[in-house]
Amino acid sequence: MRTYKFLTAALCSALFASGVAPSANAETFVVIVNAENSYSQDGDVAKQQVRRLFLKEQSSWPGNIEATPLSREAGAPAEVAFLANVLGMTQAELESHWLHLKQTQGDTPPRAVGSTRILSRLISKTPGAFGVVLKSATDSMEGVRVLFEFDG
């Protein structure tokens, strides 16, 4: 009897491993930039560039376009995914970073934008702006382009 229970459990595990259950949570996010932004790197190089600009370690895109990072509201899925997969930081580390920057240089964190539509509009109007949205939300956007995508 134990053998059959084992077989049943193995089959159910195989069913889950087939990807049916996890696919419900898997979302793909993208970093979008102004359509005029000529920065052409992708992959890890682009990720590192965006990381530096978002954390205000660097102020301009290559080509000397002033960067305008835009954030999402704390706890929003896009922000959580960006934090983990692009910045590679915990929320506590990020807050500590902004605290340090505020105290020593008077710099503030990027403005948080709740609405995806408003975020894309802001980016389309500001040459150096960038932000994170769901990949599926980019179909209807104008004046922006996808720099790179990452999994949530």
Add this chain to the structure above:
Amino acid sequence: MIEHHKRVGVRHTHASKHNLKAGAAIGALLLCLTCNTQAIAQTDGAKTNAELEADLAEAMRAIEALQNVVADLQAQPKQPHKISTGSEVVVTDISEVEDRVDELEDIVLDMDERVGSRAVVNAFDASSFDIGGFVDAAVTGAFGEDANEASFNRQVFELLLKAQIGKNWDVFVAQAFLRNSPLTFSDPEGRLAPTFADNNSPVKTDTVIARAQYSHSDAFNVQFGRFITPAGIINMEHFPASLLDPEQPMFLRPFPGQTIFANFTNGVNVLGSSFSGSRGQNKLSYNAWGGVWAGNATNFAFGGRLAYNLGDHGLTFGVSGISGDRSRGTTGDRFYTGGVDVLYDKGKIIWKSEAFYRSEGAGENRHAFYTQPGYRIAPNVIAFYRFDYLDTGLTGGESIEHVAGLSYNPVPNVRLRGIYRNRQFKDDVALPEADVNVIQLSTTFNF
């Protein structure tokens, strides 16, 4: 509301069809599994291993079939809504407009809550103006060989202001308002212990930073005014909200002072950074500065700092150098300071070490070293220890301090600390050894 649900229903019809397909496929597989399991259970002991393996193979084929169905569904492009009548098109359009109006109303409500009937403040001529600050307080007990003393010894309120003036110029000011109630503890030989801040003026205001900056690029910026002397690690972090121990290592005390170098400088600071590495993950930063120790025009110094950060490894190496003249031209009063520092900050470990040497034209040379490993017990809790050595070159000026502390951020803007320190003064000409134990609780609220 009912209408809204109906419209949502229209938009979800297509997705529901996909779900039905997937549901049917999953149902079929589960039925297959259930049948197999029941069959296996009923014939417990009767089936041979070969039969069981055949059953298993059949079930695996069923799983494979299901995987194909799921893959097909996932690969299928999203179909546009098939709307057959004009009225349904209108309903869909209205729905979208209503969604947008809802979104805008949320934003307006949020703005109304923030502003309401209050006045909107404008900076006179700045394109942007940020204001913040912090309150820092401490209670300290010192237990020495001859006496014990305790006091709520430190109360600091500091305002941080930054104004952007045009594209390339900004002004940053940190204005402190201090009210100190210093401990009057002294050891038998008159060496004040602990030596924290300059407590000669218990109530005072202090302009910590007041500088204008011209930003040309990331690689070249110029600051004018009063700035934190760019040397080492902890002096540049400076602010209590960032520090595990707001009293800082011994070589930065009394505060503000110039035991090894001046904590602050009035003058000019040129700074910048550039990135290198295959992904631009490494950072080289520099400072070159010149100026005077605040309030003393004869105390001119110039110096620089180079730091290289290996981003992937969490390591930063720094070197600092300072040359100064306390009395303009009197060679005996020239001094040279050199220092190295290493910071490791990755994962659960944050470890800072600094060593400084100061060569004096007149008097004994000065040495300072500390190493401070810290461990992140939790994202908001850090335990740390510091071994701290200082030799000021003055009589009775050699001491060692052991510090152990715990820092806790209940919320990001609040830091609570509990710190124990043991300071040992070395014996010197006509001065015996002395030691003091200090317990300090402190908190910093910043906004």
